[in-house]
């Protein structure tokens with residue numbers, strides 16, 4: 001099968017100083033989905049088989065405005081901190097993933113149903129005739145290949161993301177939990193992800209809710 005690479009005209013990179021550290025910011029337009037995505041790269045990742053990687057799905061409410069009903073904003077910060085601690089790694093920020101791929105307006109519609117009718121994150125999507133998850137991880141696989149990453153340690157609590165990335169030919173050496181503390185605001189969302197979507201969220205079981213993990217690569221699974 002012919003494999004589509006990223007054309008030089010569709011990619012540009014520069015150093016980016018952030019509050020969390022300095023990264024190489026690699027902006028690229030994906031040849032398949034046409035979205036502009038960004039990879040933040042730290043350290044030397046080319047040719048390595050143990051690269052700490054986060055594939056982060058765009059969540060405007062959580063990432064930009066710090067909404068507390070989901071844990072996206074905390075995960076974004078924790079993943080960058082983990083990469084800085086590690087000395088090397090890649091965070092791929094994936095556009096077009098808003099609302100697990102249904103878009104921002106539709107996601108906010110699901111919030112209305114969650115708030116007014118008590119539906120969870122799964123039923124609130126299907127209630128408006130939309131799929132629960134239509135994200136494509138091809139762009140992440142293509143930029144990781146472009147960066148010369150040979151295998152990754154994937155920061156995620158979602159086992160499906162491991163198989164999705166592997167289906168694009170990127171080897172996943174391990175899954176690294178990226179757990180944020182449970183709060184009154186996010187407990188409904190986290191519980192639904194565990195019970196309906198099969199995410200591995202052990203912090204929901206610990207009695208000392210809120211005291212757990214900060215995104216450090218605590219223990220690697222598989």
Ligand SMILES: Nc1nc2c(ncn2[C@@H]2O[C@H](COP(=O)(O)OP(=O)(O)OP(=O)(O)O)[C@@H](O)[C@H]2O)c(=O)[nH]1
Nearest residue numbers: 057058059070097098099100107110121156157158
């Ligand atoms: N449809 C919908 N999407 C949501 C909702 N809350 C958050 N999202 C989106 O969910 C995406 C993140 O996916 P999650 O299911 O939280 O987590 P994940 O990426 O599968 O797993 P992790 O790697 O462990 O973070 C982001 O794009 C959010 O915009 C919601 O209530 N409804």
Ligand SMILES: [Zn+2]
Nearest residue numbers: 059062070072
């Ligand atoms: Zn979110």
